[in-house]
Amino acid sequence: MNTAEQAGRQARQATRQAAASRPMAMLTRVGLACRGVLYALIGVVALQIAMGDGSQEADKAGAISTLAGLPFGAVLLWIMVAGFVALALWQASEALFGHGKALERAESVARVVVYGLVVTTLISMLTTHKAPSDDQKSQDITAKLLDLPAGPVIVGALGLGLVVLGVYWVHRGLTKGFKEELDLGRMSPKARTAMERLGLGGYVARGAIAALAGVFIGQAAITYDPDKAGGIDATLRQFADTPAGPWLLAVVALGVLLFAGYCFGEARWRRT
Numbered sequence: 001m002n003t004a005e006q007a008g009r010q011a012r013q014a015t016r017q018a019a020a021s022r023p024m025a026m027l028t029r030v031g032l033a034c035r036g037v038l039y040a041l042i043g044v045v046a047l048q049i050a051m052g053d054g055s056q057e058a059d060k061a062g063a064i065s066t067l068a069g070l071p072f073g074a075v076l077l078w079i080m081v082a083g084f085v086a087l088a089l090w091q092a093s094e095a096l097f098g099h100g101k102a103l104e105r106a107e108s109v110a111r112v113v114v115y116g117l118v119v120t121t122l123i124s125m126l127t128t129h130k131a132p133s134d135d136q137k138s139q140d141i142t143a144k145l146l147d148l149p150a151g152p153v154i155v156g157a158l159g160l161g162l163v164v165l166g167v168y169w170v171h172r173g174l175t176k177g178f179k180e181e182l183d184l185g186r187m188s189p190k191a192r193t194a195m196e197r198l199g200l201g202g203y204v205a206r207g208a209i210a211a212l213a214g215v216f217i218g219q220a221a222i223t224y225d226p227d228k229a230g231g232i233d234a235t236l237r238q239f240a241d242t243p244a245g246p247w248l249l250a251v252v253a254l255g256v257l258l259f260a261g262y263c264f265g266e267a268r269w270r271r272t
Contacts, residue, residue, distance in 0.1 A: 028090045029267045031083030031115075036263030038063045038118075039256055046236050046253035050246040058253075059134035059232040061121055068125050081122045088115035103168060110165065134231025142217065143226035152221045155229075159217030166211025173203025178262075182269045195269070198262035205255020209235050 041063035045056045056062055067076050088111075095108035117137070125131045145155050172178055178199045184192060213235045220228035230238075240249040 024086055024089070027082055027086035029270070030079065031085075031087035031090075032263055032267035032270060034080045034083040035087070036260045036267065037067070037080075038260075039263060040260035041066055042232060043253050043256035043260055046256060047250060049237060050240060050250040050253055052246075057133055057135075057233045058236050060118055061131040061133045061137075062233065064118075064121055064125050064131050068129070068131075074126060077122050077126050081119055081126075084115045084119045084122065088112050088119065091115065106161075107165065107168075133233065135234045136231075138213075138217075138229045138231045138234075139226045142220050142229040146220070146224060146226060152224060156218055156221035159214045159219075159221055162214030162217060163211045164214075166207040166209070166214060169203050169207030169210060171207075173200045173207065176200060178203060181271055182266070183271050184269075187269055191265070191269070195262065195265045198258050198265060201255050202259025202262045205252050206259050208252060208255075212238060 038060050042058050042060070045058040045062060048056065049058060056066075064077065064080075067073055067080070070076065091108045091111040095105050095112065121131050142155055145151050145158070148154060176196055176199065179196070182195060187195070209232065213230065213232070216235065216238075217229050220226055236249060236252065239252050240246045242248050
């Protein structure tokens with residue numbers, strides 16, 4: 001083995017050890033709880049939209065803005081920065097060194113991107129007191145991609161990938177595949193039952209949102225119109241425009257709240 005290969009192996013081993021260290025594991029659990037806070041706030045706002053109050057944005061930026069307005073808001077946001085950085089590093093380690101299937105590794109990569117964007121939004125709120133909406137960020141990124149050679153193909157592939165991810169999450173919820181990520185041995189029967197119900201409803205709702213967002217991105221690729229793309233807020237509002245009306249949005253919003261509850265349980269019982 002030459003010096004470069006040995007250095008590379010040592011670097012990978014050091015990265016694995018850092019990701020598996022006790023302080024990083026604790027920060028990761030803090031990050032999972034922070035994720036639950038964001039989803040809880042998104043779910044509450046989505047319910048308000050379903051009931052006719054559309055003044056707030058049901059996305060991560062809106063949730064972060066709400067937290068920033070609380071007493072000691074800056075402290076809360078810095079805690080969330082640390083938590084989401086830990087989540088991003090953990091998922092990067094899973095993508096690079098984990099033993100999961102190809103789709104699971106791809107999901108880890110997607111999570112790294114999402115957590116990185118959340119950290120960027122948090123830093124923006126802390127430094128400029130502004131947080132660009134998820135809808136605007138989605139449209140800006142889509143516009144830049146459409147301007148690339150084969151841009152519509154790239155955007156279309158991303159949209160299709162998001163639809164596939166959404167279907168995968170729905171399947172994961174219905175089959176309760178998420179239990180593989182939990183330390184069931186440390187859970188009481190009541191806790192396992194509660195987490196199964198939270199995970200089922202939460203993953204189905206999350207998958208439906210992701211799949212519909214992917215459809216919008218696909219429309220942006222077909223029409224070459226970045227305004228067709230949207231984030232969580234735009235996607236959630238589209239549920240209210242279906243024949244089922246606001247009732248469907250209310251059901252999806254309850255699913256988001258269930259996923260928030262799952263995140264809080266995951267912070268305690270997730271295998272890290």
